Amino acid sequence: AEEALVAGTTAEYEVVYVDLSGNYNPAYGKFKVTVNKLASSIAVESAFGGSATTEYTQVYNGSAFVISANASHSEAEVVYTVNGAVVSEISLTNAGTYEIAITLAETAHYLASSWTKTVVINQARATYTLPVWAPGVDSIMSDLALPVVNETLNGGYSWIWKDLEGNLIDLTQKVGGPAEDVAYLLHFVSNDANYESFDVKVTIT
16 A cells, blocks of 8 residues: 655554465565655845845944845745844844843744844944134134034034043133144044944044
């Protein structure tokens, strides 16, 4: 009788040889049949800002980092997780580090499969335009115009005057000193998580 074996199982059979001529004794034997499950795979496509990419470290620019996947068979659907949470799709916009996992469960005929990757979207650096400073003899630090930032930052930003050692400067003190040119640090403070804070060295003439 015919018997269909299920993938992932092992069946043991016994064979009996009977000599109808009567010249030989009966013979017995056993054998096993194992039906292995097929391997499965996940085909992944990644894009940043609408362009295909295999670079998983990017700099924030407001675009989405999108990852999609297709399974090699139809017995199971791919499952997406971002930082351990199951999501319906992967579309990353904000700066941050994201642990991505795409899994395909084991089925009756196919083994499980998985794909993991770390996606890093680094903070951007805001661009700015420095003013032309021409302080007078009695000008104080608070009289100096501050740079204009070209981007719109959620939560805004601020500039802080510091000396070259990083110490805060009293805004009521006069600009400059005994030298003709005086260098300062302008510390940019970003209140937007997608933009970094940084220092700019400037010289007041």
